[in-house]
Amino acid sequence: MIRKFLRHVFRRGAPSMPHAPAKIPVARHGIRRERVSVGARRTCEALQHAGHKAYIVGGAVRDLIAGIEPKDYDIATDATPEQVRSLFRRARIIGRRFQIVHVMQGGETLEVSTFRAAHDAHTVKDEHGRVLRDNVFGSIAEDAARRDFTVNALYYDPATETVIDYHDGVADLKQKTLRMIGEPTQRYREDPVRMLRAVRLSAKLGLTLDPAVRAPIREMAELMENVPAARMFDEMLKLLFSGHSVECLKRLRDDGLHHGLLPLLDVILEQPLGEKFVMLSLASTDARVKAGKSLSPGYLFATLLWHEVLAAWEARKAKGDVPIPALYEAMDEVLDMQAEKLAITRRIVGDIKDIWALQPRFEKRAGKSPYRLIELPRFRAGYDFLVLRAESGEIDMELATWWHDFQNADHEAREAMLVPDSGPKKRRRRVRGKKSAGEGDAVVSASSEA
Numbered sequence: 001m002i003r004k005f006l007r008h009v010f011r012r013g014a015p016s017m018p019h020a021p022a023k024i025p026v027a028r029h030g031i032r033r034e035r036v037s038v039g040a041r042r043t044c045e046a047l048q049h050a051g052h053k054a055y056i057v058g059g060a061v062r063d064l065i066a067g068i069e070p071k072d073y074d075i076a077t078d079a080t081p082e083q084v085r086s087l088f089r090r091a092r093i094i095g096r097r098f099q100i101v102h103v104m105q106g107g108e109t110l111e112v113s114t115f116r117a118a119h120d121a122h123t124v125k126d127e128h129g130r131v132l133r134d135n136v137f138g139s140i141a142e143d144a145a146r147r148d149f150t151v152n153a154l155y156y157d158p159a160t161e162t163v164i165d166y167h168d169g170v171a172d173l174k175q176k177t178l179r180m181i182g183e184p185t186q187r188y189r190e191d192p193v194r195m196l197r198a199v200r201l202s203a204k205l206g207l208t209l210d211p212a213v214r215a216p217i218r219e220m221a222e223l224m225e226n227v228p229a230a231r232m233f234d235e236m237l238k239l240l241f242s243g244h245s246v247e248c249l250k251r252l253r254d255d256g257l258h259h260g261l262l263p264l265l266d267v268i269l270e271q272p273l274g275e276k277f278v279m280l281s282l283a284s285t286d287a288r289v290k291a292g293k294s295l296s297p298g299y300l301f302a303t304l305l306w307h308e309v310l311a312a313w314e315a316r317k318a319k320g321d322v323p324i325p326a327l328y329e330a331m332d333e334v335l336d337m338q339a340e341k342l343a344i345t346r347r348i349v350g351d352i353k354d355i356w357a358l359q360p361r362f363e364k365r366a367g368k369s370p371y372r373l374i375e376l377p378r379f380r381a382g383y384d385f386l387v388l389r390a391e392s393g394e395i396d397m398e399l400a401t402w403w404h405d406f407q408n409a410d411h412e413a414r415e416a417m418l419v420p421d422s423g424p425k426k427r428r429r430r431v432r433g434k435k436s437a438g439e440g441d442a443v444v445s446a447s448s449e450a
């Protein structure tokens with residue numbers, strides 16, 4: 001009894017305490033080495049051949065057991081980054097916070113990291129307990145203990161087809177439970193991003209959050225504020241491009257996790273007008289992920305924030321601002337608000353703005369304008385965005401259909417489609433003055449009335 005209790009305490013309370021791992025044979029976990037990518041197998045073989053330990057670790061092992069094709073492979077080894085690099089022809093050391101080695105095998109890139117130790121009393125933390133640095137090499141047991149969830153701490157050896165399991169991860173996976181290694185509140189304090197990871201991984205794998213994993217989230221969500229904006233952006237991208245974004249967001253909402261967590265999430269989940277638009281966009285993103293199609297972060301973020309832009313734009317126009325400059329100001333306002341918490345990279349910000357700025361131009365169906373528009377490199381993205389706006393009911397479907405037909409028509413048919421221009425060029429120069437009803441801003445009326 002006492003021994004059992006102690007074992008329980010050591011497992012849960014002191015994750016770095018090494019204990020003998022379970023060695024699970026292929027009959028129980030089901031991963032035959034043929035299912036593992038050739039590059040991952042070769043990398044492990046080469047390391048082992050040189051006398052090192054080497055395992056496939058983390059998400060790939062978890063996904064293979066769950067019957068999901070891993071999107072990439074991580075390898076853990078007791079070789080140092082220098083030793084790893086010296087063993088491969090095409091390998092380079094990357095990373096500042098913690099060095100890892102990228103090994104190229106055929107078209108694959110394998111991420112090889114040296115076993116890392118869990119932090120101790122000397123670990124550098126911020127005032128909220130967030131770990132700032134954890135770059136001490138360690139044993140495989142320590143490496144397992146510093147990982148977040150039991151299902152993520154599995155080590156697969158392709159040579160023997162065994163899984164090394166320190167924290168009952170295989171059993172948890174089979175029972176469809178996401179359980180934390182160690183004490184959840186402490187692990188969230190060390191790295192608040194684990195809360196988002198819990199939601200994302202549970203959605204991806206169809207796992208139930210262990211009550212101890214789920215319960216503290218609502219209260220601790222505010223710790224996410226201290227996470228650097230660049231890291232937050234990476235995690236949000238992972239979540240949105242997981243192929244399960246709709247499910248992730250549903251779970252976030254159910255857990256009350258979106259409140260104040262990120263302005264972006266409030267935007268996504270709390271705008272009645274934009275909800276249909278955002279959900280359509282996320283559903284189509286999920287479908288694209290599942291079909292293995294390319295993804296554009298700029299397009300997705302443009303959809304997520306569009307109704308914010310519409311609202312800010314509307315407010316400016318109501319004050320009497322000139323429509324097009326007002327749109328640009330509204331765009332900046334919305335992006336600046338996100339920037340504090342979420343460091344959207346500059347290139348992506350450029351893509352987002354391009355897509356938004358194109359929208360009023362779809363209203364112009366006269367003269368040379370439509371011809372110029374379809375030649376623009378961003379036309380396709382802008383058009384897809386327009387269709388989504390129509391599908392969500394924000395604008396009339398007629399406009400999207402017109403552009404569909406215009407693209408597919410020959411020159412003669414296009415000429416016939418052009419809507420006679422009501423405002424000759426002369427009027428355009430008069431923008432600053434008071435507009436005669438509907439003239440000056442006919443260009444943007446449809447989108448602004450939504």
Ligand code: ATP
Nearest residue numbers: 057058059060074146147148152153191193194238
């Ligand atoms: P995905 O399928 O999205 O790649 P993943 O679990 O592989 O999921 P990665 O970000 O690729 O996620 O991380 C690889 C592994 O590193 C994880 O499986 C886990 O063992 C460990 N890990 C990642 N992030 C954390 C974290 N915040 N805290 C502790 N361990 C982590």
Ligand code: MG
Nearest residue numbers: 058059060072
């Ligand atoms: Mg991974």
